[in-house]
Amino acid sequence: MASVLELSDVSVVRDGNRILDSITWAVDSDERWVVLGPNGAGKTTLLSIASASIHPSSGTAKVLEDTLGKVDVFELRPRIGFASTALARKVPAGETVLDVVLTAAYSVTGRWNEEYDDIDSRRARRVLAEWKLDHLEERRFGSLSEGEQKRVQIARAVMTDPELLLLDEPAASLDLGAREELLQLLGGYASSPQAPGIVMVTHHVEEIPRAFTHALLLKDGRIQAAGPLDEVITAENLSATFGMDITVERHDGRFAARAL
Numbered sequence: 001m002a003s004v005l006e007l008s009d010v011s012v013v014r015d016g017n018r019i020l021d022s023i024t025w026a027v028d029s030d031e032r033w034v035v036l037g038p039n040g041a042g043k044t045t046l047l048s049i050a051s052a053s054i055h056p057s058s059g060t061a062k063v064l065e066d067t068l069g070k071v072d073v074f075e076l077r078p079r080i081g082f083a084s085t086a087l088a089r090k091v092p093a094g095e096t097v098l099d100v101v102l103t104a105a106y107s108v109t110g111r112w113n114e115e116y117d118d119i120d121s122r123r124a125r126r127v128l129a130e131w132k133l134d135h136l137e138e139r140r141f142g143s144l145s146e147g148e149q150k151r152v153q154i155a156r157a158v159m160t161d162p163e164l165l166l167l168d169e170p171a172a173s174l175d176l177g178a179r180e181e182l183l184q185l186l187g188g189y190a191s192s193p194q195a196p197g198i199v200m201v202t203h204h205v206e207e208i209p210r211a212f213t214h215a216l217l218l219k220d221g222r223i224q225a226a227g228p229l230d231e232v233i234t235a236e237n238l239s240a241t242f243g244m245d246i247t248v249e250r251h252d253g254r255f256a257a258r259a260l
């Protein structure tokens with residue numbers, strides 16, 4: 001399997017602080033990773049490298065086999081699907097759901113004509129149906145619930161068939177029902193052999209969808225543990241990462257954790 005992300009000794013320094021410190025990590029195209037860690041651990045910064053939004057201060061970062069600093073990021077970025085609240089804030093509240101998803105295609109093709117319009121509209125409608133949003137396609141993005149908006153963000157990110165999918169806290173601020181619905185959809189998507197390599201940042205082990213395969217625990221910009229889920233999501237590793245005694249259980253493919 002090809003690596004979709006390959007970091008070697010990557011550090012990011014801001015204001016004299018090492019917010020990522022000597023990260024060596026690889027993600028293969030058939031792997032679905034979750035990145036966990038306390039506030040300020042460096043998770044978003046790691047996604048910024050993976051999305052080719054920033055360059056490392058030192059070390060080498062390869063994204064989709066291209067080395068950052070040696071590749072035209074404007075050619076690289078359309079191959080990456082990225083869903084985050086920060087990106088969603090840039091969507092005009094009056095845009096229809098269909099257009100929010102459809103315009104992802106135009107940022108790749110960079111053009112507009114009837115032929116592309118038809119193909120892309122059909123694809124956008126198919127993606128909306130897959131993410132159970134078809135009944136909302138004419139609704140204004142700004143009028144949707146948080147849960148619906150999160151699903152639209154992901155639908156937009158997968159619209160272009162990305163080779164790497166990055167999700168920044170997709171379940172944050174959702175109620176229990178909306179979270180479970182999203183995790184079911186994400187688990188279904190992640191279990192497909194056609195799905196790309198996935199990296200999802202989250203704050204909670206309860207938000208790890210079924211079908212995810214690997215975890216990376218980050219603390220103070222350093223890797224605390226990384227590898228297959230069952231080896232990494234342990235009481236010992238979570239306690240060390242979050243600085244308190246934590247117990248964790250896995251039931252039916254899902255995790256639950258609490259302080260002892």
Ligand SMILES: Nc1ncnc2c1ncn2[C@@H]1O[C@H](COP(=O)(O)OP(=O)(O)OP(=O)(O)O)[C@@H](O)[C@H]1O
Pocket residue numbers: 014015019037038039040041042043044045046
């Ligand atoms: N441009 C910057 N200049 C200075 N410090 C920065 C910059 N960007 C991030 N930081 C700092 O780097 C650290 C890591 O930030 P980052 O947003 O990556 O953490 P995080 O793990 O995503 O946090 P959270 O869980 O709270 O979202 C934080 O202490 C943050 O204040």
